[in-house]
Amino acid sequence: MKKVIVVGGGISGLATAFELRNKGAEAGIELDVTLLEKEERVGGKIWSIKEEGYLCEWGPNGFLDSKPQTLDLCRDLGASERLLRSNDNARKRFIYTGGVLNRLPENGPTFLKSSLISWPGKLRLAMEPFISKRTDGTDETLASFGRRRLGEEALQKLISPMVSGIFAGDPETMSLRSCFPRIAELEDEYGSLIKAMIKLAKKKKQEAAQGKAVSSAAGPGGVLTSFRWGIQELTDILAEQLGSATVVTGQPVTGLTRGSSVPWRLKTPTVDIDADVVILASPAHATAGIVSGVDAAMAQVLGEIPYASMTVVCFGFERERIAYDLNGFGYLIPKDEGMNTLGTLWDSSIFENRAPEGKVLLRSMLGGACFPEYVKLSDAEVMQRVKADLKATMGITADPSFIRIFRHPQAIPQYTVGHGKRLAALQERSSALPGLFLTGNSYRGIGLNDCATAANRTTDEVVAYLKGR
Structure with missing residues (x-):
């Protein structure tokens, strides 16, 4: 039996462990798979917080159904019937410029008529x-x-x-x-x-x-899809099906060394664990610390992948106190408009079950790569800035009756110029470290579909590696 350790309990690590268990069985390889997550909960930045009748997404709020990867994962989990697709409001998206919200044109005729x-x-x-x-x-x-x-x-x-x-x-x-x-x-x-x-x-x-299935001509298209109780349902189902014997929370990995009887030894604060295969599904900055003892050059490249910070703010309002239509997905704001927020999603217009009856939920984002200092703002400063932008963009003067603020100091990996060369360097370094694999959204796509794709690709590589030994 081969021992496989997956490090990181976000969607990438959970999907990789799940797919590996299935593909290993199909290939006739006996596997003992363990997933280690440093936090006391799994899901990573996927976290659907339910309070006072509101459902606030701490991180991503869904995936596009135009690509099969996450849909296939949900099918394999037996969770397809629990999927919740966004309503038609999600097709109406806006850009704030020139003091007004301009609907984003969807085709040539509407583009010509648009004042955007x-x-x-x-x-x-x-x-x-x-x-x-x-x-x-x-x-x-x-x-x-x-x-x-x-x-x-x-x-x-x-x-x-x-x-x-x-x-x-x-x-x-x-x-x-x-x-x-x-x-x-x-x-x-x-x-x-x-x-x-x-x-x-x-x-x-x-x-x-000709009756063939077709996708969007030049882009992903698709319908934003989640679950009734939030996108966290996906990671909860994965963790449940993997089981507590596989998923170990509250167990950080502090280092990695070559093993004696097996290729790898992982270090944790409480115990050292030997493994035939190690899959690092942790963020690039965390992975850099783990591999620094076995390959300083790889650690350096991983450390060169920057992350943008983000502050997410959920505001709940009485619907009758907002005059604006809210019939849409929400809006984004160009940087040169001089506003505080990157944009606001009208969450209760996109999915049902996001706000109590008679109320609405708005979710605003601040910070990003252009405003990294915003993650350090106090709660009072954050609320003041968001309220100012909501007043300017939608004329909202009412005070919210529900407020939640979530800070992400290292929210989203940034694929800056030279990222392709960094990936090539990582591929070269990892080829000299058989049995060590990297996966996750730090490399070839940040969305849920990208993470599911990476999980599939990684598990195929692991199975091929084990069959070839």
Whole structure:
């Protein structure tokens, strides 16, 4: 029997342990899998907090159903019937600019009618098919790409808020190929994003006419999906099915050394554990500390992956005290608008069961890579800033009857320029350390679907490694 230790009890570690148990059995490999989590609870940044009839998401609030990875995981867990898809309000998304909330256009006609982008900005966008594609092969920031292909206004009003909404990141430092590889591929293949969208839309129409399943022409699309009692249901189900014999909480890993009788020995405050395989599903900064004793160069590369801080604020209001429609997903705010928050989600409009009858739940985000100091603000300062922004954007002057503030000093990994080279270096270093595997959202995608994909890829690699020994 082979001993496998998974370090980290977030969605990546839990999904990896679950998939490995199943795939090991299919391959005829006897495995003893143990998951070690330093906190007293599993789930990592997935945490659905239920208080006073409100359901506040500490971290992510769901996943898109346009990719199969998380849906397949839910199916394998027998949890598909418990999924909750967002309502049609989630299709209406807004950008705050020029003192008003502008609905994000969903197609060409609505884009032409929209006041989000000025006519000079629209004309600049229309020139995109005539811009030569980049051919030097070097890593490019999202900001450079946006200015080059779409123009400054589109960068500030479309790309910048999107990057802050997904990564809490700064487009001036984020890598296009690492953050949005599909967009880079479209330019490489078609020479233009607009040309690509036209050709892919035509192909999509043809496939649909043939009865084939199709996805969005150029992006992930899909419906935001969660559970009635929050996205934490997913990690709770994983932990329950793995069982307490597999999942050990309150057990930090402090180091890693070569073993004597088996390849690896993990150090914890209470005991040393030998293992044939070690899978590190911890954040890059934590993984760096664990591997520093066996590969200082790997630890250095891991330490070069920065993280953005984030403060999440949940406000509950009496519905009758808010005049604004709230018929939508919420809004993002471009950095140059000079506001305090990155944006606000109208959580009780997106999913049912997020607020008591007659009340609404709004969730605002502050900080990110552009405002790292905001995570240090006092509760009073945070509330004052959020209230000021809600008044400016939606005219809300009422005091919230429910307030919860969650701080994440190291919230989201940042795929800055050079991230691809860092991944290549990690691959090279790990190839010299057989039986050691890295997974999680620090590397090739930060969303739940990305974590599920990484878990599948990692378990396939582990099974292949064990079969080859």
